[in-house]
Amino acid sequence: GNSVTQMEGPVTLSEEAFLTINCTYTATGYPSLFWYVQYPGEGLQLLLKATKADDKGSNKGFEATYRKETTSFHLEKGSVQVSDSAVYFCALTSNAGNMLTFGGGTRLMVKP
Amino acid sequence: NAGVTQTPKFQVLKTGQSMTLQCAQDMNHNSMYWYRQDPGMGLRLIYYSASEGTTDKGEVPNGYNVSRLNKREFSLRLESAAPSQTSVYFCASSVARLNTEAFFGQGTRLTVV
Numbered sequence: 001g002n003s004v005t006q007m008e009g010p011v012t013l014s015e016e017a018f019l020t021i022n023c024t025y026t027a028t029g030y031p032s033l034f035w036y037v038q039y040p041g042e043g044l045q046l047l048l049k050a051t052k053a054d055d056k057g058s059n060k061g062f063e064a065t066y067r068k069e070t071t072s073f074h075l076e077k078g079s080v081q082v083s084d085s086a087v088y089f090c091a092l093t094s095n096a097g098n099m100l101t102f103g104g105g106t107r108l109m110v111k112p
Numbered sequence: 113n114a115g116v117t118q119t120p121k122f123q124v125l126k127t128g129q130s131m132t133l134q135c136a137q138d139m140n141h142n143s144m145y146w147y148r149q150d151p152g153m154g155l156r157l158i159y160y161s162a163s164e165g166t167t168d169k170g171e172v173p174n175g176y177n178v179s180r181l182n183k184r185e186f187s188l189r190l191e192s193a194a195p196s197q198t199s200v201y202f203c204a205s206s207v208a209r210l211n212t213e214a215f216f217g218q219g220t221r222l223t224v225v
Binding site: 004008034041042043044045046049089093099100101102103104105 | 116145152153154155156157160170202204212213214215216217218219
């Protein structure tokens, strides 16, 4: 079956530091890959997505590139802000269905 | 824009009690989902409904039932609550199958004592 593995947190960074959150996946077929973000007390919201190999998703300064050869979709941001503090989830949906499979989530804490 | 609305936001149940979590979306989406979120385990799919009139089991369906009442509404029922069902429950919806973004409600925090 499909699975997503992401680095455990929490990740604690100072403001303006570089962020990487690793994500690798196992899936049949040709999955679409997503990063969702959950701010405190809220539901998840889509941050970015990529639907085929070598695609780069980007939004709000965050980027992730779909690497089929390494089955990875690592999230990066060049300069984090306090407002980026949240839990980040890597996810995939395969073309076998419309179900999202999530990783365990990574909590990011950014200190001023 | 309401999006996906869940009720209630918080609930405390005694073991053995029953309750229904309500979910409604106003985006004319075909597919709806119920997930539970537990610490360190991400979100796990309980049930989903690919379209009005259909429901299917997800990863962790035991102890739950669902009803797709119409295109807008998808409810989750706990017939006899157990402490293991203490969790945060999220309803979500998406346009259709394949590569689609899911929109989530704000969650229901359920505690079973």
